[in-house]
Structure formats: C-alpha cells, structure tokens
Amino acid sequence: MYEELYQPIPDRARYWDRLGMDEPAGPLDAETLDRMIAAHQRAIPFENLDIVDFGRTIDLGMPALFDKMIARRRGGYCFELNALFCMLLAETGFDAAPCFARSLKNRGYTQPIAHRGTIVSLDGEKLFCDVGYGGPMPACALPLEDGLRIVSCGQAFRMDRQDGPWWKLTYCGREDAKACGSDAEEAVMAFMDLPQDEVDFVPLSHFCSTHPDSVFTQWRNVNRRTDDGSVSIVGDVFTKTVHGEKKRVTIESEAQYRTILEKDFGIELPGR
Known part of the structure; x- marks a missing residue:
C-alpha cells in the first residue's frame, strides 16, 4: 500500500516547466539548489484547500502528488510539497532525505511534530531546505551552522543548534541580519538533522488533515x-x-474567493 510513496516522478520535464527552469546540465552546487527552492516557492503555492474546502483525504503517493501539483497546477501543504520536491532533488542527483520538524509559533503549548523539511548533503556539508511552510521561510538552502545569520529576499533569519539533533530557525524581521536578537524576532520552527523515511510521514499527514485540533x-x-x-x-x-x-x-x-485564487495563486478549483 506504500509503494507509490517511492515511485519516480511521472514526467520530470513537466515539473521543470512548472518551475520555469531547465533541468541542471552541469555539476550540482548550492547555487542550483537555491534557484530550485526560490522557483518552487514562487510557482507552487502552499495550500490546504483539499482539506478545508472539500474534506478530501491527502494522498502522498508520487503519481497523486504529480497529478495535483504539476498536471492540475494546484498547491499542497508540507507533506505534499516537500515530498515531491525531495523526489525531484534525488532524481536530479542531489543527496536528499526528508526530516521531521515542528512549528514553534506560540500557541501556549508545544506543538507536535507535524511538519517535514529536507536535508541535503552537498560537498561535505548539510543544508536544510523547505518549500512547504506556510509562512516566512528563506528562499534558499540553509547550511547547518550554529548561529548562522542569513538574509533571503529581504528577510533575516538565524539558525541555532539545540539539544541533540535539533535545530531552531528564527525569523528576525526585514532587511538586515543584524536585526537578529531584537524584540521583533519570532521563532519559526525546529527540525531534526536526521534522515527519515517517506512512510514515516503518512500518519503525521493523516493527523494534520483529519484531526479537529489540527490547524489545517x-x-x-x-x-x-x-x-x-x-x-x-x-x-x-x-x-x-x-x-x-x-x-x-x-x-x-x-466568487471573490475564486477570483483571488485564480489571479494571485494560479489555482482553479473544481465545483464543490
């Protein structure tokens, strides 16, 4: 029943076309990875509309993800977006694996592990990548360096090592990485730098897409x-x-909702 989680992308050329990119022809490097992340965040929206608008079960199989986000030009949430992207990275030649993560948005309690990111190993270095977070997130890969400060698309972020395999990503506000440490900073997420398996995200996605306490x-x-x-x-x-x-x-x-979806997100929903 889980075989489709590991099937190849049905048509990689259509995926690259959706991103507005050509498949990399030369050696893979951090610059190529950054361009892929930025293109993905611009081209394929984060969205939970199958869950909220239609009450549908989320299918994490590669054929279903490709059909939804590439063929039908929809978006998805983290378990969909980062799964498809991780497979694209692997098929392109990157050493990529999914990882567990949790949101750190302050809701008065510790949130469960209910997010997935991607860890890429490149030239002896580990980098964190995410194209499926519905909030402030760098449009580039993040080297796992304690205290790293980085500005991406005018937004400043900081990376801090936590206990064991955990890392913390903080959003520091606009423009200047020196803003990190100010009162304006906001914890975004924590993630583990340990590779996981695709099947591990099936129960997490099921909880997120069906449980009444899930924000999704x-x-x-x-x-x-x-x-x-x-x-x-x-x-x-x-x-x-x-x-x-x-x-x-x-x-x-x-009508206004559907017009905004089509104009600003490129999403045309079927009738309910």
Missing part, C-alpha cells in the same frame, strides 16, 4: 512567494505583501 482542518491557509513579497489567504482574509508593506482585504463571497 480549521481554516484556509494559502501562501505563495512573489517577486517582491508574498500573497496569502488565512481564513477569509487575503493579504498582499510588497516590500514589507501589507494590504489586507476581507473575502466576502465565493
């Missing part, structure tokens, strides 16, 4: 990086961020 079953969450910021829907609020400036609009009708 409670409200819509759609997010896509743009050339100058991002666009998002959280619940019934559409936010467009340009160079750090946010404009919010309350979605008041189904």
